[in-house]
Every structure is written in C-alpha cells, then in structure tokens.
Amino acid sequence: MASIIESVVDPFIAVGLLFASAYFYEVVPDSHYVILALLTFSLTFPGDSHLRDGRRVMVRRTALNWLLIAGALVLFGYVTGYIHYFAVPVLAVWLAGTPLALIAAHAVSRVALPRLMSRAGTQRRAVIVGSNDIAMQLARGIEENPFLGVHLLGFFDDRTPARTSGTTTGVRLGHLRELAAYAKEHAVGHIYIALPMVSQPRILRILDDLKDTTASIFFVPDMFVTDLIQGRVDHFAGTPVVAVCETPFTGVNRLVKRLSDIVLATAILILIAPLMVLIAIGVKLGSPGPVIFKQNRYGLDGRKILVYKFRTMTVCEDGPEIVQAVREDTRVTRFGVWLRRTSMDELPQFINVLQGRMSIVGPRPHAVAHNETYRQVIKGYMIRHKVKPGITGWAQVNGCRGETDTVGKMARRIEYDLDYLRHWSLSLDLKIILMTIRLVIRDAHAY
Structure with missing residues (x-):
C-alpha cells in the first residue's frame, strides 16, 4: 500500500495544483493545459516520498x-514557444507552490501511512529466529x-538470555521448538531466520515444523536450501534476505493477477448469465433444497472463506466430518451428475473471484474438514494457501481430479500445487485455462 501511495502522490499533486492555480486566476484550462498536465504526470510518475530517508534528505x-522537472518544462516551453499559451501568474504559482505541496504531502505521509496500515490490518506480524548481530541489524531496520x-x-533462540545479552533488544519469545506453535497461535506472517550456516540441521528442522503454517519464511543472510517456493534474493530494511517460501503474487505480479481475474471473471459472468439461470432452474426442479451450495474452505493465508457452487447432491454437508463424493454416489442427483461431469457446478465461483476470495487459476480449495486431516499427514500441505484458491488449477488439468481416497492421491495434488507456486506466470495461467476448457468437454476423472 505504501508503494502504491508513494507512486501516485507526486503526479497527482503536481497535476492537481496546475489546475487549481488556473482556477484561482479564473483561467479556463484548454488543450494546452491538458498537454502540460500529461507531460508533468509522465515526468513525476512513479513518485517517491523518500519515506526511508531523513526529513532533511x-x-x-x-x-x-x-x-x-520544472527546469526541463520551462526550457522546452521557451524553445518551442509553447510557454506563451499559459498565463504567467498561473505558471509562477504552480512552479513555486508544487515543491512546497510535495514536501508537505511527504511529511504527512510519514505520520499517516503507519496509522492507515495499522487500522487497515495490513501490518504483518514478524519474528526473528536467532539472536546475533545480523538479527539485531534487521530488527533496527524494521523499527x-x-x-x-x-x-x-520478538526473537526465538535456544541460547540463554545471558549468552545473547547485548546482541538483541527485542522480546525473547521462546526456544526454537516453540516457534511453529507460536506462529500458528499468533498468526505470524513473516519469519526471518538469522541462524549461521553451521546451524543447517536446526534450520531444516525449523522448516519442517513450519510447513504446517502459512507464514512467509526468509533467510538472513544467504543460505543454501532446497525445494524453494518462489525463492529469490531480496533486501528488507537494508538487510539482504533470501525468500524460501513466499507467494509469487507480490508487487506488480499481484496487480497483474488481480486485474486479469477481474477482467476475465466479469466477461465470463456476462457470457454465462443465461446458462446460470437455466442451471438454477434445473437444480431447483431436480430435488428439494437450495440452488447454491455454500461451504467453508481455506483461502489465502489459511483464512476461512465461503465458496459457492450449484448444489449437485441431496445433502449440504459443511461440518467437522465430510464424506467425499465417489463414483456413482447415491447422494448426487441426476442433474448433479451432469453438472459435476462438465464442471458447471463451479460456475458460481466466478462471483467468489470478483469478491476477491478466489482466483480463476490456483490450487483448488478443499473442505475445511479435509484440510485439517491432510495437513497432519502431508508435509507442505498448507503452503498451497500462500495464494488464493482457484476455480481450476495445475493439478486438475494434469489428471488430479475426483476422489482422493488415498493419501498418495492427495500428495500428488499437492505436488502440482507447489509446482504452480514455484513457476507461476501469466502465460501458465492462460495455458491452464485453455486446458480446462478442453477438460470440460471430456474428463474421465469427473463424476
């Protein structure tokens, strides 16, 4: 959020003050003012509020x-004669007032942004594993x-407070063996591991324990690991870190993913609206009960979401124990058989996409009861919740659809889900969508 605000504050203030100056001097802005506004916007975007610099800097x-910027615009105006199309008082007030307005806005941002992020609930809870100089450097950068x-x-470390005195000033939260339980209980979003290279066995045990959480895990500093999820080297608070387990949808990728979901979901809903009406009538005539079946699933970061489907069964199960549908299941209605075979029962989930609960492409959401079962027996199961669940996914188009009556079948699904997280791209999403369309026509695993 801070990055988005930083990028648009400068151009909007510069352009806004230009038109405000014209309005103050009762000058009606014409096409020349519009062109100047566009030039100014392009030169000031993206803006930089210098939040990480001192006030004087x-x-x-x-x-x-x-x-x-002003010097370049004035020079261009004089060389081309374009400057004579503008009222001198308007330009004078604009050129002199804009830097003052920008400085004031940046000063306000320093005070307002932390409060806004806190109120909006966008602040991530973080812990540091290890109590050493690099951990202290990272802690100071965050503060x-x-x-x-x-x-x-705070910090986790197996050493006694006496051995770590003078290296850290934060709260000591416990031993390393207590980290995973603490992360789940307190909804920790970021975990920074600042242990030395010689601690590799301990690090591997920590990573093993943390696979049942949705926390993003980073190494500080460089560290050799295997099986990275969107692994990359980055800088955080002036300290080099290595992302071990992180969502692929950060920064621009997050915006691209969300925009593609909104555009595609809107277009698809418009096209399939008549079909959804006919399906709703068919569900209602086929058996008594609601048209839409709502079930709790795990969404992004393991938070519960409500997912919509056309009802295909005579029951609406959403409790602590749910029996998966099997081939020739007597609970499935006649009309439901066709819906499930063609995946038409999933169509209401495009509404979930517009709500921001789901994505068009991503790991398929499982019932909460199934999640609680499989997270205990499949390592890395909860990592799939680093992204929003999808209507279709990499596992489904590779044959992992239908009943998962063995742990091995579910484990194979998870392998594809994690592979999707490692190699995500917009082209991969488009490929999955096209493969899904082909499967809608015929899928041997659908019933």
Whole structure:
C-alpha cells in the first residue's frame, strides 16, 4: 500500500495544483493545459516520498527533483514557444507552490501511512529466529521503517538470555521448538531466520515444523536450501534476505493477477448469465433444497472463506466430518451428475473471484474438514494457501481430479500445487485455462 501511495502522490499533486492555480486566476484550462498536465504526470510518475530517508534528505531531494522537472518544462516551453499559451501568474504559482505541496504531502505521509496500515490490518506480524548481530541489524531496520507494514513481535533462540545479552533488544519469545506453535497461535506472517550456516540441521528442522503454517519464511543472510517456493534474493530494511517460501503474487505480479481475474471473471459472468439461470432452474426442479451450495474452505493465508457452487447432491454437508463424493454416489442427483461431469457446478465461483476470495487459476480449495486431516499427514500441505484458491488449477488439468481416497492421491495434488507456486506466470495461467476448457468437454476423472 505504501508503494502504491508513494507512486501516485507526486503526479497527482503536481497535476492537481496546475489546475487549481488556473482556477484561482479564473483561467479556463484548454488543450494546452491538458498537454502540460500529461507531460508533468509522465515526468513525476512513479513518485517517491523518500519515506526511508531523513526529513532533511527528503526535503532536499524533493526540491531538487522538482527543480529539474520544472527546469526541463520551462526550457522546452521557451524553445518551442509553447510557454506563451499559459498565463504567467498561473505558471509562477504552480512552479513555486508544487515543491512546497510535495514536501508537505511527504511529511504527512510519514505520520499517516503507519496509522492507515495499522487500522487497515495490513501490518504483518514478524519474528526473528536467532539472536546475533545480523538479527539485531534487521530488527533496527524494521523499527526504523514503520512504512514496511511489519510489526516485530520478538526473537526465538535456544541460547540463554545471558549468552545473547547485548546482541538483541527485542522480546525473547521462546526456544526454537516453540516457534511453529507460536506462529500458528499468533498468526505470524513473516519469519526471518538469522541462524549461521553451521546451524543447517536446526534450520531444516525449523522448516519442517513450519510447513504446517502459512507464514512467509526468509533467510538472513544467504543460505543454501532446497525445494524453494518462489525463492529469490531480496533486501528488507537494508538487510539482504533470501525468500524460501513466499507467494509469487507480490508487487506488480499481484496487480497483474488481480486485474486479469477481474477482467476475465466479469466477461465470463456476462457470457454465462443465461446458462446460470437455466442451471438454477434445473437444480431447483431436480430435488428439494437450495440452488447454491455454500461451504467453508481455506483461502489465502489459511483464512476461512465461503465458496459457492450449484448444489449437485441431496445433502449440504459443511461440518467437522465430510464424506467425499465417489463414483456413482447415491447422494448426487441426476442433474448433479451432469453438472459435476462438465464442471458447471463451479460456475458460481466466478462471483467468489470478483469478491476477491478466489482466483480463476490456483490450487483448488478443499473442505475445511479435509484440510485439517491432510495437513497432519502431508508435509507442505498448507503452503498451497500462500495464494488464493482457484476455480481450476495445475493439478486438475494434469489428471488430479475426483476422489482422493488415498493419501498418495492427495500428495500428488499437492505436488502440482507447489509446482504452480514455484513457476507461476501469466502465460501458465492462460495455458491452464485453455486446458480446462478442453477438460470440460471430456474428463474421465469427473463424476
């Protein structure tokens, strides 16, 4: 959120003040003002509020940046004669007032952004594993940068407080064996492992324990590991970190994924609206009960969401124990058999996509009861919840659909889900969608 606000504050203030100055001097903005506004927007976007710099550095850099932009615009105006189309008082107020407005906005951002992120619930809870100099460096960086949206809860270490005195100033939360339970109980979003290379056996045990959580895990500093989920080297609070288990949908990727979901879901819903009406009539005439079946599933970060489907059974199970549908299941209605075979029962989930609960492509959501069962027996099961669940997924188009009557079948699904997280791209999403269309026509695993 801080990055988005930073990128748009400068251009909107610069363009807004141009039109405000014209309005103050009762000048009606014409096409020349519009062209100047577009040039200004392109030169100031994306903006930089210098949130991580000191106040004096922020003032100096903001003023200098605007001086360079204003100088370029004025020089261009004089060379082309374009400057004569503008009222001199308007330009004078705009050129002199914009840097002051930018500095004021950046100063307000320093105070308002942390509060907004806190109220919006966007701050991630974080813990650091290890009590050493690099851990202390990271802790200081987090505390000095409230705009990161991270709240540091404390440290985990097996050493006694006496052995770690002077290296960390944060709260010691417990031993390493207590980390996984604490992460689940307190909804920890980020875990930073600052253990040395010689601690590899301990690190592997920690990673093994954390596979039953949805926390994003980072190494500080570099560390050799295998089976990375969107592994990458990054910098956080001025400290190099290695992402071990992180969602692929961060930064621009998150925006691309969400925009593609909104555009495709909207277009598809418009096209299939008449079909959904006919299906609703068929469900209602086929057996008594509601048209839409609502069931709790695990969504992003393991939070419960409500997923919609056309009802295909004579029962609506959503309790602690749910019996999976099997081939020739007597609970499935005649009309439901066709819906399930063609995946038409999933069509209401495009509404879930617009709600932001699901994505068109992603790991298929399982019933909460099934999640609680399989997370205990399949390592890495909960990692699939690092992304929003999808209407279709990489596992489904590779034959992993239907009843999972053995742990091996579910484990194979999870392998495909984790492979999707490792190699996600927009082209992969499009490939899965096309493969799904082919499967809708004929799928031997659907019943």
